[in-house]
Amino acid sequence: MSQAFTKSMARNIFFGGTVFFFLLLVALTVDTMQVLPKRDHRENITPSVARGKHVWERNDCIGCHTLLGEGAYFAPELGNVYQRRGGEFIKAWMQAMPTKAPGRRQMPQFNLTPEELDDLVAFLKWSGEINTAKWPPNIEG
Amino acid sequence: MRYQSQAVAKPYFIAAIGLFVGQVLFGLIMGLQYVIGDFLFPAIPFNVARMVHTNLLIVWLLFGFMGSAYYLIPEEAETELFSPKLALLMFWVFLVAGALTIVGYLAVPYAALAKMTFNDLWPTMGREFLEQPLLTKLGIVVVALVFLFNISMTVLKGRKTSISLVLLMGLWGLAIFFLFSFYNPSNLVLDKYFWWWTVHLWVEGVWELILGALLAFVLIKVTGVDREIIEKWLYLIIAMTLVTGIVGTGHHYFWIGTPEYWQWFGSVFSALEPIPFFMMTVFAFNMVNRRRREHPNRAATLWALGTGVMAFLGAGVWGFLHTLAPVNYYTHGTQITSAHGHMSFYGAYVMVVLTMISYAMPMMRGRAANSDKAQVMEMWSFWLMTVSMVFITLFLTAAGILQVWLQRVSATPLGFMAAQDQVTLFYWLREISGLVFLVGLVLYIAHFFVGGASRKAA
Numbered sequence: 368m369s370q371a372f373t374k375s376m377a378r379n380i381f382f383g384g385t386v387f388f389f390l391l392l393v394a395l396t397v398d399t400m401q402v403l404p405k406r407d408h409r410e411n412i413t414p415s416v417a418r419g420k421h422v423w424e425r426n427d428c429i430g431c432h433t434l435l436g437e438g439a440y441f442a443p444e445l446g447n448v449y450q451r452r453g454g455e456f457i458k459a460w461m462q463a464m465p466t467k468a469p470g471r472r473q474m475p476q477f478n479l480t481p482e483e484l485d486d487l488v489a490f491l492k493w494s495g496e497i498n499t500a501k502w503p504p505n506i507e508g
Numbered sequence: 509m510r511y512q513s514q515a516v517a518k519p520y521f522i523a524a525i526g527l528f529v530g531q532v533l534f535g536l537i538m539g540l541q542y543v544i545g546d547f548l549f550p551a552i553p554f555n556v557a558r559m560v561h562t563n564l565l566i567v568w569l570l571f572g573f574m575g576s577a578y579y580l581i582p583e584e585a586e587t588e589l590f591s592p593k594l595a596l597l598m599f600w601v602f603l604v605a606g607a608l609t610i611v612g613y614l615a616v617p618y619a620a621l622a623k624m625t626f627n628d629l630w631p632t633m634g635r636e637f638l639e640q641p642l643l644t645k646l647g648i649v650v651v652a653l654v655f656l657f658n659i660s661m662t663v664l665k666g667r668k669t670s671i672s673l674v675l676l677m678g679l680w681g682l683a684i685f686f687l688f689s690f691y692n693p694s695n696l697v698l699d700k701y702f703w704w705w706t707v708h709l710w711v712e713g714v715w716e717l718i719l720g721a722l723l724a725f726v727l728i729k730v731t732g733v734d735r736e737i738i739e740k741w742l743y744l745i746i747a748m749t750l751v752t753g754i755v756g757t758g759h760h761y762f763w764i765g766t767p768e769y770w771q772w773f774g775s776v777f778s779a780l781e782p783i784p785f786f787m788m789t790v791f792a793f794n795m796v797n798r799r800r801r802e803h804p805n806r807a808a809t810l811w812a813l814g815t816g817v818m819a820f821l822g823a824g825v826w827g828f829l830h831t832l833a834p835v836n837y838y839t840h841g842t843q844i845t846s847a848h849g850h851m852s853f854y855g856a857y858v859m860v861v862l863t864m865i866s867y868a869m870p871m872m873r874g875r876a877a878n879s880d881k882a883q884v885m886e887m888w889s890f891w892l893m894t895v896s897m898v899f900i901t902l903f904l905t906a907a908g909i910l911q912v913w914l915q916r917v918s919a920t921p922l923g924f925m926a927a928q929d930q931v932t933l934f935y936w937l938r939e940i941s942g943l944v945f946l947v948g949l950v951l952y953i954a955h956f957f958v959g960g961a962s963r964k965a966a
């Protein structure tokens with residue numbers, strides 16, 4: 368690098384650039400927060416949906432599955448599982464675990480109560496209705 | 509070693525390496541569960557193995573960063589550490605808290621752990637990488653603050669260099685952005701949006717400042733190149749990092765409910781994120797070529813060059829591969845993500861910590877460099893771990909491309925589990941590469957115990 372370009376110039380670019388682009392992130396975030404209610408349909412977050420999210424978290428479902436494409440890649444996407452399978456199937460599935468099929472990936476038995484199962488399904492239904500810009504590409508997730 | 513108190517780095521480095529072994533063992537367990545689904549079930553379900561694997565990674569890297577800072581800051585500030593006692597105390601607090609957390613994951617079902625630790629009062633658990641109970645999260649904050657106080661006070665009473673300033677900014681940023689892990693609203697979209705302010709703004713933001721500062725420090729030491737030149741590079745690199753990486757957060761806002769304009773902001777800015785990683789590689793090679801002395805620790809130089817190259821490959825190239833929205837539409841949340849996650853974490857953060865250890869550990873043991881025999885063994889471990897990580901990445905990428913094709917592109921898409929059955933071969937190959945990685949790691953540990961004539965301290 369040439370001598371004319373000094374360390375203090377580099378430092379100024381660093382501080383100036385960081386402040387500017389952090390403010391841009393904040394501005395975009397403020398705008399996103401204005402638009403989100405129309406996309407996440409938060410009016411449909413009932414107490415049951417909120418409890419369902421905690422059931423999801425308490426049992427660390429994200430440790431095997433993805434939800435809207437984020438999480439682990441060991442088991443299927445669940446952001447659209449309500450659309451793929453329906454609520455009754457999900458509840459029956461949870462109760463039938465583990466399959467104990469030899470050599471097959473196993474999902475634990477979480478011993479959820481009927482209320483917890485309802486809450487979980489409500490949460491997954493609400494998650495499936497978020498406007499995700501047409502992701503995933505197809506119903507298989 | 510110029511200052512007595514730099515020695516507090518030693519227990520931090522030893523703990524880091526110990527936890528690294530645990531991390532890799534749990535990786536191998538999961539790798540086997542990928543092909544033999546019921547392996548160790550129900551004793552260790554996959555999700556438990558995964559939180560142990562990823563949390564050990566984060567915790568040992570934090571041990572590595574803290575140890576590095578305790579070694580670097582006194583030398584840069586040209587004064588003893590503000591309080592070595594405090595540093596040692598925090599070491600034990602962090603180690604015990606970390607160990608208890610891992611034991612908790614393994615000993616009781618996660619839901620029981622959540623209940624025992626009063627997660628209901630302030631739910632923060634059950635989110636990827638942030639699985640720790642509230643108490644552990646608070647513990648991390650306390651340890652981080654005491655650590656930051658200690659090194660900030662040291663810098664305040666001593667010489668203030670650009671390297672220690674950049675390191676301090678990175679470490680303060682690490683603590684500040686971790687605070688977003690305490691925010692967990694019922695609205696999943698908001699939860700995800702700010703979850704990335706911890707995760708992305710760590711690895712593609714403030715951690716890169718730590719990375720740059722540590723690399724710059726070791727390069728000054730092993731090459732003897734003028735500090736002015738090295739620090740100029742450092743500022744330019746981290747300027748590019750934050751100019752691209754902050755708004756680059758948008759590459760995670762394509763499909764989680766956020767507005768479509770993020771597809772533009774996220775794609776454009778994150779596509780530029782490889783630039784600072786490329787600069788880091790050029791920087792490392794340039795400085796080594798212009799070296800003014802032959803440092804006897806050739807292994808440390810190898811690690812420093814390797815960090816530049818592998819960080820560029822893992823973060824720069826494998827990141828770019830899936831960062832444009834039209835590509836990410838298909839690859840989002842697949843084995844391609846995992847491939848990138850492995851090589852980037854290894855190439856950038858694992859390697860920079862091992863670079864620091866490679867340089868500092870002999871110094872703390874009273875010599876400029878280890879014996880030739882020990883260095884040769886260390887270099888073998890470098891190549892075994894690095895090459896096997898390249899293969900892990902390649903096999904996961906192959907699995908990922910097939911997965912995307914079978915499950916998302918094909919006119920007759922397969923279900924997730926059916927697609928997984930088709931790519932088993934690559935999971936076996938990944939597991940074999942993982943075993944080679946473990947051999948490299950064992951060799952790495954063994955090199956500390958190899959004797960022979962060592963080089964005198966400079």
Ligand code: HEM
Binds near residue numbers: 558562845
């Ligand atoms: C060497 C043997 C290793 C094996 C067999 C292995 C295996 C795995 C597996 C199976 C997963 C879970 C993927 C999923 O969610 O389905 C995982 C996740 C992860 N591992 Fe490893 N791992 C190994 C070493 C490492 C090393 C050395 C690092 C750090 C450099 C690392 C960093 C990670 C990270 C960051 C994740 C989370 C990835 C993501 O969320 O995309 N692993 N690993």
Ligand code: HEM
Binds near residue numbers: 781852
């Ligand atoms: C050292 C720096 C980096 C590290 C340690 C890192 C690590 C990771 C990890 C662990 C994930 C998975 C997160 C999850 O589990 O959901 C991820 C995702 C991602 N990374 Fe990086 N990354 C780095 C740099 C980059 C760069 C420079 C780019 C772009 C050029 C990039 C692009 C991406 C993208 C697009 C995703 C989302 C993948 C998906 O949609 O599934 N990363 N990264």
Ligand SMILES: [Fe+2]
Binds near residue numbers: 760
């Ligand atoms: Fe990112």
